[in-house]
Amino acid sequence: APQADASPSGPHWLVLLARRLTPTDYVSHLDRMLGNAGRPASMPLDRLLSLKPLAALGGVLLALLFGGTKSPQAALLSVCLVAACYFLPDLLIYNSGTKRQARMQQDLPNVLDQLLISVEAGLGFEAAMARVGTSGKGPLAEEMVRTLQDIQAGSTRRDAYKALAARSSVPDVKSFVSAIIQADVQGLSVARVLKPQAEQMRIKRRLRAEEKAMKLPV
Numbered sequence: 001a002p003q004a005d006a007s008p009s010g011p012h013w014l015v016l017l018a019r020r021l022t023p024t025d026y027v028s029h030l031d032r033m034l035g036n037a038g039r040p041a042s043m044p045l046d047r048l049l050s051l052k053p054l055a056a057l058g059g060v061l062l063a064l065l066f067g068g069t070k071s072p073q074a075a076l077l078s079v080c081l082v083a084a085c086y087f088l089p090d091l092l093i094y095n096s097g098t099k100r101q102a103r104m105q106q107d108l109p110n111v112l113d114q115l116l117i118s119v120e121a122g123l124g125f126e127a128a129m130a131r132v133g134t135s136g137k138g139p140l141a142e143e144m145v146r147t148l149q150d151i152q153a154g155s156t157r158r159d160a161y162k163a164l165a166a167r168s169s170v171p172d173v174k175s176f177v178s179a180i181i182q183a184d185v186q187g188l189s190v191a192r193v194l195k196p197q198a199e200q201m202r203i204k205r206r207l208r209a210e211e212k213a214m215k216l217p218v
Helices: 012-021 024-036 045-065 072-120 125-135 139-152 157-166 171-186 190-215
Strands: none
Touching: 012 045, 024 045, 024 072, 045 072, 072 125, 072 139, 072 171, 072 190, 125 139, 139 157, 157 171, 171 190
16 A cells, blocks of 8 residues: 655645545555655655646646647647656656666675575574665665564564565565565575575576676677
């Protein structure tokens, strides 16, 4: 379900109007996009919802300024301009989310190696996550910290891990979280689960690098 912001951004009436006029499924879609983008503090969900109609209004003003509906072509151009302004915030959030997810994909093999080394050294899995989260940089390290915060706030480990997977669109991250949940449910050794995961991620990273190299000109 879409997360309500702690303090609505923008005029309260505009936020309420935007939520009332925006379809629920579309609000959920925007909320997922913000989750993939790491929920930037500068753009909470309510601010995004209230910004979109304002952007469309700006598109209307621009359309009127450049000819409005003087001809069928001008009318079509005006409609396209308004639509482009309305969906421009979506594009910016999507672009930010895509870059963040790509960084998570890139960091995953190193994070798995660090978790495996820490667990084999005798740390518990959550302590290993805390070490990786506090010493590492990037979105995946931030997600580790947030997952631990969810557990400390009262969430079960399984729910916190599932929330981590839901905040990512990277299949390998979802696969890693699924393996950890399975190990937790079945009481398996975390190191036993992490080792094949880390090896698989290293192989995938090498294959992606080879694929990129093959696409480069000689």
